[in-house]
Amino acid sequence: MLPIRAEGVSYAVGGAAILDGVSLTIAPGAPMLILGPNGAGKSVLLRLLHGLLRPEAGRITPAAAIRGAMVFQRPVLLRRSVLANLRYPMALAGVPRAERARRAEAALAEVGLSTLASRPARRLSGGEQQRLALARAAALEPQVLFLDEPCASLDPAATRAVEEIIRRIAARGTKIVMTTHDLGQARRLAGEVVFLHRGRVVEAASAERFFAGPASAEGAAFLQGELLW
Template sequence: MRDFTSILPLQLEAVSYRAGDCCLLDRISVQFRAGSRSLILGPNGAGKSLLLRLCHGLLQPSDGVLSWAVDRPHAQAMVFQNPVLLRRSVRANVTYALALRGMSWRMRQRRADRVLEEAGLAPRARQPAAILSAGEKQKLALARAWALRPEVLFLDEPTANLDPGATKAIEQTINAMHAAGVKIIMTTHDMGQARRLADEILFLHRGRLCESGPAATFFAQPETREAAAFLRGELLV
């Protein structure tokens, strides 16, 4: 039975991440609340992926405190830019993830069929996941994450290198999950996508959180020079 105590908000207080002498994330303080779609923007190397990995618990902060309202790791899932798929069928990629969560065989089959149908992957269910196209692989990774019914979903550039059709399909799935109450926290380089999806923007530059707030305000009136330059499409280094 699902526990309905929310794991949100996720609170970061002066969270830093260092590797050797480099401070890759510098005293990030932010609160992720339920309901909004939070998009993390910033140039290459800003620390976006690191921040997602820290939030998802794949890395530990060097300093600062990262805390969930309730500690329930299975309530969060992550989809990576290059999805990690098993050398199994499309369907088995979903059912295996569900088996790891202890779901019964019958429930696994039913849930897998449903998410693959929703993702438009039902005709490919028996094929090896390895032969899917890049867009289909990303759809499968998202369908697998959706099958786990997470409360929070982290997405690291889920549509990088995908064409407009595949991007649209992925965005529709993200929006369907948002509508179903899943908290979306994602990174993107696609400004059009950020404008389409974001309720809230976090702008990172060189490991620092330069700005965070409502998307409409960020796009209309960025507060910092770095964010304004980024929005104008200038090369930030």
């Protein structure tokens, strides 16, 4: 699956350009954080890379229907038990039954939900739900995992738990591609940064370089907390 290449990708909704000629490469390595003010097009870019949206211009390779796995800002949990939620996408992906059980068990243990396996998933707390969504995606053992603001609606404790899980998934070799508007979180997790502004990639650099001193005026303003739109 990797590397995933986007070349000159554009996308518009109702005539308004959301993304305009975006090019980037997702290669194996440390987590890629997509940063940018609200409305920069981060979520749309993630959906295009994952395959939920089709670019109106440009192309994304490899040309698969769906690339990798994805976790959404608000976790979409099926109206089933925690365990059934884990098994459902694995069954769709054709994971053999015995393997499904093994992976589900391991994933539950990793996110600390083993004791809640038979609970209705939608009765979990917000943090537990997001951990389950992460476990569900990770159990697919994707090469690349897209995370769209996974901690946006979580409290600090739940955020730390989720970040710890993300680090562990990344350590196993899964490429993380994640959006966030939380600069602290970006500093804690990022290996590389893609800075998006008004639908364009303004900067793509290693996290070290970007946080040390952005090359662009917009990037600098964003880090100062001055660029909100």
